[in-house]
Amino acid sequence: MSLNKINLKDKLSKFSEHWSPRIIAEMNDYQFKLAKIKGEFVWHDHKDTDEVFIVIEGTMSIEFRDGIVDLSEGELCVVPKGIEHKPYAENECKIMLVEPRGVTNTGDAESEFTASNDVWV
Amino acid sequence: MSLNKINLKDKLSKFSEHWSPRIIAEMNDYQFKLAKIKGEFVWHDHKDTDEVFIVIEGTMSIEFRDGIVDLSEGELCVVPKGIEHKPYAENECKIMLVEPRGVTNTGDAESEFTASNDVWV
Numbered sequence: 720m721s722l723n724k725i726n727l728k729d730k731l732s733k734f735s736e737h738w739s740p741r742i743i744a745e746m747n748d749y750q751f752k753l754a755k756i757k758g759e760f761v762w763h764d765h766k767d768t769d770e771v772f773i774v775i776e777g778t779m780s781i782e783f784r785d786g787i788v789d790l791s792e793g794e795l796c797v798v799p800k801g802i803e804h805k806p807y808a809e810n811e812c813k814i815m816l817v818e819p820r821g822v823t824n825t826g827d828a829e830s831e832f833t834a835s836n837d838v839w840v
Numbered sequence: 841m842s843l844n845k846i847n848l849k850d851k852l853s854k855f856s857e858h859w860s861p862r863i864i865a866e867m868n869d870y871q872f873k874l875a876k877i878k879g880e881f882v883w884h885d886h887k888d889t890d891e892v893f894i895v896i897e898g899t900m901s902i903e904f905r906d907g908i909v910d911l912s913e914g915e916l917c918v919v920p921k922g923i924e925h926k927p928y929a930e931n932e933c934k935i936m937l938v939e940p941r942g943v944t945n946t947g948d949a950e951s952e953f954t955a956s957n958d959v960w961v
Contacts, residue, residue: 724911747921795845795872796846
């Protein structure tokens with residue numbers, strides 16, 4: 720069993736790449752990931768799963784085809800499965816993602832932003 | 841679809857009862873819940889699922905049969921399924937829980953602390 724605690728800011732200090740989620744914990748077949756984001760991501764969706772964004776530090780937006788959600792520290796947004804979205808952050812923003820094991824950051828939209836979905840920090 | 845964002849501190853301001861988790865979001869068949877805790881909870885486990893604790897504000901401890909984990913703001917702990925644990929907070933602590941829909945706070949250990957597992961805030 721794991722009796723370890725995970726300190727989010729400590730884990731965030733261990734990497735600097737943008738748009739490259741790092742796994743910090745697993746709960747059943749779900750994963751908690753940290754990411755640093757800056758600039759504009761690609762439009763994509765996740766056909767089989769919802770995805771949760773939680774802002775740890777900074778501000779970001781998630782653009783949907785029919786609107787935009789602005790998120791600040793301590794705010795959470797559930798992106799429903801199959802819904803196209805495009806994350807954006809003017810300045811670097813630190814976020815936590817929660818989603819099933821094996822989800823790729825760009826969904827089916829392979830691009831220069833497509834990152835490994837199996838890197839721990 | 842839900843384009844809403846959820847502000848954790850705003851949701852936390854809407855209830856005051858201790859040991860009474862409130863659902864704030866669903867992702868697939870998992871739920872994000874907020875709780876305010878103070879004092880000593882009961883020993884219990886969740887036979888079928890892991891459970892994640894994230895401290896939003898304050899400090900708490902999770903006692904296990906073979907050790908204790910102290911958690912502060914911005915720290916996360918995964919309690920593995922079937923592992924007995926007893927949360928504790930000397931002063932009020934505000935936390936977020938992530939677990940499958942339908943999990944009861946005291947597991948199989950029905951007690952005065954057993955709360956509804958279907959209350960949203």
